[in-house]
Amino acid sequence: MTIASRFQPRPEGALRLTLDGAPLTAHPGDSLAAAILCHSGEASRTTGRDSPRTAFCMMGVCFECLVEVDGLPNVQACMTEVRDGMAVRRQMGLRKLGAADV
Amino acid sequence: MSDADLIIIGAGPAGMAAASIAVQGGMRVLVLDEQPRAGGQIYRNVGNGAPRGWLGKDYAAGAGLVADLGHPNIRAEFGATVWRVEVGGRVIWSQGGISHISAAPHLLLAGGAQERPTPFAGWTLPGVMPAGAAQILMKTAGLLARDAVLAGSGPLLYLIAAQMIDAGAPPKALVETQTRAMMLRALPSLPRAVLALPTLVKGVGLLQKIRSAGVVRHTGAAAFHAEPNDKGDIAFSFTAKGRRHRIETPLLLTHQGVIPATHISRAAGVRHRWNHAQQAFEPIVGPWGRTDQPHIHIAGDGAGIAGADAAQAAGALAALDILHLAGRIGEDSRNQRSTAPRAALTRARAIRPFLDAAYAPSPEILAPEGKTIVCRCEEITAADIRQSVAEGANGPRQVKTATRAGMGPCQGRMCEITTRGILAACGTSPSPPRARTPIKPITLGEIASLQEQNA
The missing domain is CATH 1.10.10 (Arc Repressor Mutant, subunit A)
Structure with missing residues (x-):
């Protein structure tokens, strides 16, 4: 099931990103979490017990918005500004130690 | 090595006001903030990007404070996560994966507040968010919720509802946990709140706007429950006036007030206490923002919730005291210059006992x-x-x-x-939990980068 964004659509942005390979656009200055929320109403990660989560506090407090950005896991999407060409992946389950360096 | 005369953590109203006064007094100031731009949460992203008039005049007023940070003797670092504060004035912070050590004789903590967590069945689901988080999305990305339901308690709910109405995205319903009994308990504090009359008048205006927009409003709501429906929306149910209600919405926005963000002050060794009226831990600070840790001042909502105007005034008072302690102004001068901010602080705080009682958090989330x-x-x-x-x-x-x-x-x-x-x-009276280094999660690489710098 595809769940539409829970927010009103905005005009297409100038920056192009991918989320699990699918294209999405964003505006300069958007947080990555805002861009993802605008794109989809689905979970952006699942917990160790497979429970679905999306960005929550939007201010760096809760760590619910963790995603993989250009191969780096556990990036706080709400504290990361979008950049053109970012390749973003949802994090399903917990990351394994050593999956990506540091 | 001393990089600055004063390090300020947090570029919200308290930190910005303090920075401005400190540089006017001849200090070099380092401002560290975790967000990408100045303003704190209240003035988040102000003056940047598309004009968003629906956020209101109070929001736009923050632009002046942000502009003052451009002073040549202020070095402001954003995306800067403080992860250690040491006795003696060293602050360790990370930016873009690299850690830095800064030192100054004085430190002002102005880290502000976070929204109070609102645990109820289903609050972890995609489609449930804090209302303040939705407001951050409005301020930073112009993102407007679709048919959202606002639920909980507190004046911020009314402000966000009004901003959503003005932006053309009115909420589908406003579900308040506030009861008549809470309002009655708050009434004795109303005469004092009249000192903050403009704030009261603003509140009445917000309620009128919500009413005339025809937003459905429930009060005395309890027993919140959220579950996903077959479209992936949220089926939100609650009890009000003895009846169970159910509303379906793509986005349920909850709020139960804000609490001081105290991880940095606790990790720095400052003594804290439980504030019963505000149902939150707060650092113990004196009238100038001094703490029991020499050289550490705290100003703004991080020292107890009082709002942006109070934070700005408290930031000014702390900066004047720091100038005095540093020998740059005499005690008389400090006291004389404190008259206006002290009066502003008294006015802004006058409404708090009323708001704390009228919009106390719901017992079921506590x-x-x-x-x-x-x-x-x-x-x-x-x-x-x-x-x-x-x-x-x-x-x-x-x-x-x-x-x-x-x-x-x-x-x-x-x-x-x-x-x-x-x-x-369960009958205990717990002490504040400990907070330790690293104050925010960091990678081993961010710690290792310190050695390279010192090598």
């Missing part, structure tokens, strides 16, 4: 029961925590050891106040 998740990171329920208490845990540390609540990446920011609430409901 000490939830059953399978409601309390620790979102480790997925620990209220029942898990209650069981650990029944088995002998009598403080935050024992609960943490027994259950793992608070051991995830948020470091207890989303659960420790609820754990405290459950402990209190």
Whole structure:
């Protein structure tokens, strides 16, 4: 099931990103979490017990918005500004130690 | 090595006002803030990007404070995460994966507040968010919720509802946990609140706007429950006036007020206490923002919730005191220059006892029961925590050891106040939980980068 964004659509942005390979656009200055929320109403990660989560506090407090950005896991999407060409992946389950360096 | 005369952590109204006064007094100031731009949450992203008139005049007024940070003797670093504060004035912070050490004779903590976690059945689902988070999306990305429901308590709910109405995205309903009894308890504080008359008048205006927009409003709501429906929307149910209600919405926005963000002040060794009226821990600070740690001042909502105007005034008072302690202005000059901010602080604080009583957080979120998740990171329920208490845990540390609540990446920011609430409901009077270095999760690489710098 595809769940539409829970927010009103905005005009297409100038920056192009991918989320699990699918294209999405964003505006300069958007947080990555805002861009993802605008794109989809689905979970952006699942917990160790497979429970679905999306960005929550939007201010760096809760760590619910963790995603993989250009191969780096556990990036706080709400504290990361979008950049053109970012390749973003949802994090399903917990990351394994050593999956990506540091 | 001293990089500055004063380090300020937090570029919200308190930190910005303090920076401005400190540089006027001849100091070199380093401002560190974790967000990408100045303003704090209240003035988040002000003056940047598309004009968003629907956020209102009070928001736009923050632009002046942000502009003052451009002073040549202020070095402002954004995306800067403070992860250690040492006795003696060293601050260790990380930016873009690289750690830095800065030192100054004086430190002002102006880290502000976070939204109070609102645990109820279903609050971890995609489609449930804090209302303040939705407001941040409005301020930073012009993102407007679709047919959202606002639920909970507090003046911020009214402001956000009004901003949503003005932006053309009115909420579908406003579901308040506020009861008539709470309003009656608040009435004795109303005469004092008249000192803050403009704020009261603003509040009445917001309510009128919500009413004339035809937003459905429930009060005295309790027993919140959220579950996904077959479209992936949220089916939100609650009890009000003796009847069970159910509303379907793509986005349920909850709010139960804000609480001081105290991880940095606790990790710095400042003494804290429980504020019963505000149902939150806060650092103990004097009239100038001084703490029991020499050289550390605290100003703004991080020292107890009083709002942006109070924060700005408290930031000014702390900066004047720091100028005095540094020998740059005499005591008389400090006292004389404090008259205006002191009066502003008194006015802004006058409304708090009324607001604290009228919009007290709902008891069911302070000490939830059953399978409601309390620790979102480790997925620990209220029942898990209650069981650990029944088995002998009598403080935050024992609960943490027994259950793992608070051991995830948020470091207890989303659960420790609820754990405290459950402990209190079980008859203990818990002390503030400890906070330690690293104050925010960092990578080993960020620690290792310190050695390269010092080599």
